[in-house]
Amino acid sequence: MLEWLLEWDRNTFVYLNALGIEQYDVFWSTVTKITTWIPLFIFFGVLIFRNFSNRQALFVILTVLIMVLFVTTLTDLTKEAVARLRPNNDEGLNTVIRILRSPTGYSFFSGHSSSSFSITTIVFLFLRKHIKWVGLFYIWPLLFALSRIYVGVHFPVDLIVGALVGIFSAWLFYRLYHILIVPYLRLNRLE
Template sequence: MLDKILQWDREAFVYLNSLGIEQYDLFWSTVTKFPPWIPLFILIISLFFIKFKKREALFMILTLLIMVIFVGTLTDLTKNVVARLRPNNDEEINTLIRILRSPSGFSFFSGHASSSFSVITLVVLFLRHRFKWVYLFYIWPFLFAMSRVYVGVHFPIDIIIGALVGVFSAWMFYKLYGLLILPYLKSSHHV
């Protein structure tokens, strides 16, 4: 069963990666990097301070940062335990694919997918009652994660599992925020 899934994953990757068109290489090579997305993070931080009291906004941002450290650590540990080669380093398929990036390290699961989906899911959970359009922020993790297939460094399952880990981590940190931080913030208002 696992062999069939991995075979499908490799075939799906080769197919999706082969859809790449040279005219879009610059776009996807830019989308896959972190700096172009900095304006999005500035907007998100601004929205926290616009819609919440300063102290609550700071605790939300702190929760986001702690979650990013957790997700990054979990991703790195999983990559080293599973030790799955990236497509660009897999000698069986790397001559069949378009490679725009050549990182070393392992593939499973995608840190781009886990980190971006965790951040945006937590942001959506925090802001969904204040802004109905906040779901549009999911454009970032979708593009960010899909760019990894385009540039030749992640299989589809790496992306799917990374996204699921990110969403679950965000939900878990949102619940922890509600249990541990929100009661503290509410009680400190009455002091």
């Protein structure tokens, strides 16, 4: 089964990567950069501070930052343990695919996917009762993750597993916030 999955992964990557059109290279190269999304992160922060008290908002932001550190560490450790070559570094692939980026690290699982889905999911969980349209934020991780196929640096399974890790991590840290932080905030409000 693993061989079948890896073959599907490879074939799907080659197919999707080949759909790239040169006129869109600048767009996808911009989408794949983390710095492009800094205004969105600022917007997330503004929404959190608008919908929670300053004290709660600080704890929410701190929870998000600790979660990002956790997800990044987990991603890096997994990449080193699995040591799967990126498509752009795979000699059997790099001559038949479009490559717009050339990172040298390992591929499994995608840090872009895990971090973007974790941030979006935890922001969604915190804001879903306050903002009806918060689900639209999922456009970001979808574009961000798909850009990794377009630029030639991640297989679909890297992105899918990264997204699942990110979503689960967000749920976990959201639960931890409610178990550890909410009682603390209530206790201090009574004093």
